[in-house]
Amino acid sequence: MWGLVRRARGWTSVAAAMLLVAAALGQGAARAETLPAGFRDTVVLSGLTNPTALQFAPDGRIVVGQKSGVIKIFQSLTDTSPVTVADLSLQVGDYWDRGLLGLALPPNFPTSPYIYVLYAYDAAIGGTAPRWNDACPTPPGPTTDGCLVSARLSRLQISGNVMTGPEQVLINDWCQQFPSHSVGTLLFGRDGYLYVSAGDGASFNNVDYGQYGATYAGGQANPCGDPPGSVGTALTPPNAQGGALRSQSIRRPSGPATLDGAILRLDPATGAGVPGNPFFSSPDPNARRIVAYGVRNPFRMTQRPGTDELWIGDVGWNTWEEINRVVAPTTAANFGWPCYEGAGVQGGYQGAGLSSCSALYSTPGSVVAPYYAYHHGACVVSYTGCRTGGSSITGIAFYQGGSYPSEYNGALFFADHSRNEIWAMLPGTNGLPDPARLRSFVGVDATGGAAGHPVDLKIGPGGDLFYVDMEGGTVHRITFTTANQPPTASFTATPSSGAVPLTVNFNGTASSDPEAGPLSYSWDLNGDGTFGDATGATATRIYSAAGTYHPSLRVTDNQGATDTASVTVTAGNTAPTAVIDSPASSLTWKVGDQIGFGGHATDVQDGSLPASAVSWSLTMHHCSTPSDCHAHLLQTFNGVSSGSFTAPDHSYPSWLELALTATDSGGLSSTTSVRLDPRTVVLTFRTNPGGLTLTNMVVNEAPRSTPFSVTVVVGSANSVSAPSPQQFNKFTYNFTSWSDGGPQSHTITAPTTNTTYTATYRKR
Structure with a gap:
């Protein structure tokens, strides 16, 4: 759920800030964003921890899966006290993009x-969890050799709101070497079968065909045992079939098929493939399950109402996000990854000279092009403030009719976690979503507000669109009315805690009305439920007695519609002070560095806080430009005052944020953080003769004419390929050697000084 321009696909950020915003707005408050006229975005479920998947039960209950493996049930949309129906956290590998990501109800x-779950299992195929305990030490290193895990499809039997009996594992497969491109969606089709999506589990930094895994003592190359070698054998072009090529495993000259990078159609009672599947006659049980393949990270998919069509949001690498359409699950569809990305060839894998890709390039019509794709460098819908750069398509749902205007009937909604936007693709004259009829639905406003970080879209009660904001810990509902819309109450309390007597200034000027009409204000400052303690957009109250108060603001528009928001004020207690003692912000790191950290916290009321009162989070910020960054939570450390972590491999520009949060005995907390920038180096690539093309992992859209230079983090792994033969100035040139002695396609570990690499060619 990482990166990007887009290196690793998925999500996260330091969630604390988002949670504070949600708390300030209060249950039911709308976020700051741009919506079409008549629409309103409201938080309906909150207080969750990294929710990833949402399902509405026919009896009105709502089931929410959290990334850690905890599953919650809400009795209704007004329930504020969900129950935990199951806790799979010991089995779930919750690290980077891994976790419990798919959930379905019959x-x-x-x-x-039954509740069906799809999650990263914290052990290799056939192993026993927990293996890595939601971490990945170095060695092997999450982005160097990877910490091998698998995935599980299971069903949990439910009685009332409680899981009964053991977990029934239907499939334990999906070899995943690197911590992204993990599993994705579960859904029941109208045929009653269970559909499953999962990514390739390969490197998100480099071209990966099965060569990684043995850079440290005791490490094993090709740990998934992909052909034509076995575990311990590093694969090489042209015949390598590992890494991202697991997405093409159904085409291997000699199996076995894997489930990575594929869409499955299964018997929900057994997990087996079903009659009618394209490869059902195969003796390979995995092949019998597959209905589509050649996808990188099909994180979310849905079925078009009234049809058997599957519509898949496939998270791309550096260039394209795709929406793919499987017209019928009885006919195999190959979407081309990693040989293709978007409608064109993927330059990095083309340059590696892989026979699996060459066979597709030489066979027109062998790959299904995306139904729609959007480029990372372009707005999906152009408007002031629309975002570009890092992208990851993380939600997809069809609108089936309800209170929305009729033009939305049959529309396809899709969301992007990195851009914080949701769009609508309205239907054309043939009833299918029309890429020429794109609308911004939840967009970015002039102040940078956006649709949280959506990771799941669902159509729920009333036919409304709901979305899961993972970092915000919330579920949102988007409603529509042609009548007067209620205003949005929003206010700040400054300070929100402190010693008594505590003077607090309240400011409700951020409240707004969709029709831009005048607002009236009424305050409940002592939290007793009675409004009228003050009127006007601002107010002040002195809290003389220690305690926790919940003051509220009710705003009313000129047509009588109201909205209420509340905050928490703690009198007689002050938030603790968290201090990071090390590392200093002046520290710069290279890949593989062991970075120690330490800190402490003090509190006016409690004194020095123990280690049990603090927690740390390590976040990678990846930037498409120096000012356009998005964040990925890498790891947390709870209940320790000191420790260490290993600087990960990631593309540049990027930087690490280490945050320390302290919580006192009264529940107040504070967070401080330090930014840690990497050491960088410039790699220059040339050819002899000059002007030929090379493919580098940083410039992997297509082979690039030499010379060119790239800035990378010292110690990072950088794959490079010298395509051969090449046509240049009417002559044909064949590759002969690299100046560093590496083979035609190889990985360069970035040195500490600027270095030039030259590929020599010979004229045929």
């Missing part, structure tokens, strides 16, 4: 009393 739930 159409006749709870008559069929």
Whole structure:
């Protein structure tokens, strides 16, 4: 759920800031964003921890899966005290983009009393969890050799709101070497079968065909055992079939097929492939499950109502996000990854000279082009403030009719976690979503507000669109009315804690009305439920007695519609002070560095806080430009005052943020952080003779004419290929050697000084 311009696909950021915003707005408050006229975005479920998947049960309950493996049930959209129906956290590998990511309910739930889950299992195929305990030490290193895990599809039997009996594992497969491109979606089709999506589990930094895994003592290359070698054998072009090529495993000259980078159609009772699947006659049980393949990270998919079509949001690498359409699950569809990205060839894998890709390039029509793709450098819908750069398509759903205007009937909604936007692709004259009819639905406003970080879209009660904001810990509902819309109450309390007597200034000027009409204000400052303690956009109150108060603001528009928001004020207690003692912000790192950290916290009321009162988070910020960055939570450290972590491999520009949060006995907390920038180096690539093309992992859209230079982090792994033969100035040139002695396609570990690499060619 990482990176990007887009290196690793997925999500996260330091969630604390988002949670504070949600708390300030209050349950039911709308976020700051741009919506079409008549629409309103409201938080309906909150207080969750990294929610990833949402399902509405026919009996009105709502089931929410959290990334850690905890599953919650809300009795209704007004329930503020969900129950934990299951806790799979010991089995779930919750690290980087890994976790519990897919969840489904049978159409006749709870008559069929099961919850289906899809998650990263914290052990290799056939192993026993927990293996890595939601971490990945160095060695092997998350982005160097990878910490090998698998994935599970399971069903959990439910009685009431409680899991009964053991987990029934239907499939334990999906070899995943690197901590992204993990599993994705579970859904029941109208045929009653269970559909499953999963990514390739390969490197998100480099071209990966099965060569990684043995850079440290005891490490094994090709740990997934992909052909034509076995575990311990580093694969080489042209015949390598590992890494991202697991997405093409159904085409291997001699199996076995893997489930990575594929879409499956299964018997929900057994997990087996079903009659009608394209490869059902195969003796390979995995092949019998596959209905589509050649996808990188099909994180979310849906079915078009009234059809068997699958519509898949496939998170791309550096250049393209795709929406792919499987017209019928009985006919195999190959979407081309890693040989293709978007509608064109993927330059990095083309340059590696892989026979699996060459066979596709030489066979027109062998790959299904995306139904729609958007470029990372372009706005999906152009408007002031629309975002470009880092991208990851993380939600997809069809609108089936309800209160929305009729033009939305049959529209395809899709969301991007990195851009914080949701769009609508309205239907054309043939009833299919029309890429020429794109609308911004939840967009970015002039102040930078956006749709949180959506990771799941669902159509729920009333036919409304709901979305899961993972970092915000919330579920949102988007409603529509042609009548007067209620205003949005929003206010600040400054300070929100402190010694008594505590003077607090309240400011409600951020409240707004969709129709831009005048607002009236009424305050409940002592939290007793009675408004009228003050009127006007601002107010002040002195809290003389220690305690926790919940003051509220009610705003009313000129047509009588109201909205209420509340905050928490703590009198007689002050937030603790968190201090990071090390590392200093002046520290710069290279890949593989062991970085020690330490800190402490003090509190006016409690004195020095123990280690159990603090927690740390390590976040990677990846930037498409120096000012356009998005964040990925890498790791947390709870209940320790000191420790260490290993600087990960990641593309540049990027930087690390280490945050320390302290919480006192009264529940107040504070967070401080330090930014840690990497050491960088410039790699220059040339050819002899000059002007030929090379492919480098940083410039992997297509082979690039030499000379060119790239800035990378010292110690990072950088794959490079010298395509051969090449046509240049009417002559044909064949590759002969690299100046560093590496083979035609190889990985360069970035040195500490600027270095030039030259590929020599000979004229044929």
